[in-house]
Amino acid sequence: MHLFKSVVSLGALAVVMACGGAEEAGALATQKSALVTGTSQGCTFTVSxxxxxxxPPIFDIRLAREASETCPWSASTVTVGYSNANPPTMVSLAANELGVAVGYTYRTGGPSPMAVAIKHVAPDTLSVVRSAGLTPVSMGTYIYSANLGIGPDGTTLIATGTKNVAIAGETGAGNRYVAVFPDFFTSTLAPTIVAY
Structure with missing residues (x-):
C-alpha cells in the first residue's frame, strides 16, 4: 500500500512537472495574484x-458571466459561496469547455483553520455542480492559497499553493503542495495531494 501511495504521489507531481517543470510549480505556489478570469463555452467568467x-466580516464569493457575441447566455452574477477570512487571501478561477472551477479560502471563525473551497459551476445555469476542498489537519493553521489550473488533458484540475501545516490526505512534506483532481468536471474523485 505504501508503494502504491508513493507511485500515485509521484504521478501527481509529474502532472505539474509536465506542465512546465519545477520552476513553474514553484512559481504557481508562490504567485501573489491568482487567475480570476477564464472562458467557457464562448463566455468570459470573472470571480471576485x-x-x-x-x-464579523463575511465576504460573498461572486462569479460573473459577461454578455458577448460569442456567449449564448445573458450576463449574470451569482454568489457561489462565502468566506469568513478577513479578507479571503485568495480567489482563483480555471475554466474550459467542461465548466468553471472557482476556489477561495475560508474559515469559520475562532481558532478554526483556514481551508480552501473549490466549486464546479455550470456555465449555462451558473449553479454549483460540485463542491470540493482542501482542509488542514490542525486548528489555528492555514492553507494560504490554491491557485487553480487545468492540466494538459483538459479534464484534470490542479490546485497549487502554500500552507503551514499538513493537508488532510497529503503525502510528502513541505510548505508547498500540489492537489490533482482527476476528471474534476465529470466526477467526484478525491484529489491526490503532494507536499514538497
Whole structure:
C-alpha cells in the first residue's frame, strides 16, 4: 500500500512537472495574484469577493458571466459561496469547455483553520455542480492559497499553493503542495495531494 501511495504521489507531481517543470510549480505556489478570469463555452467568467457583513466580516464569493457575441447566455452574477477570512487571501478561477472551477479560502471563525473551497459551476445555469476542498489537519493553521489550473488533458484540475501545516490526505512534506483532481468536471474523485 505504501508503494502504491508513493507511485500515485509521484504521478501527481509529474502532472505539474509536465506542465512546465519545477520552476513553474514553484512559481504557481508562490504567485501573489491568482487567475480570476477564464472562458467557457464562448463566455468570459470573472470571480471576485464583496464584503457583505462588517462585523464579523463575511465576504460573498461572486462569479460573473459577461454578455458577448460569442456567449449564448445573458450576463449574470451569482454568489457561489462565502468566506469568513478577513479578507479571503485568495480567489482563483480555471475554466474550459467542461465548466468553471472557482476556489477561495475560508474559515469559520475562532481558532478554526483556514481551508480552501473549490466549486464546479455550470456555465449555462451558473449553479454549483460540485463542491470540493482542501482542509488542514490542525486548528489555528492555514492553507494560504490554491491557485487553480487545468492540466494538459483538459479534464484534470490542479490546485497549487502554500500552507503551514499538513493537508488532510497529503503525502510528502513541505510548505508547498500540489492537489490533482482527476476528471474534476465529470466526477467526484478525491484529489491526490503532494507536499514538497
Amino acid at each position: 469577493y464583496v464584503q457583505r457583513v462588517q462585523v
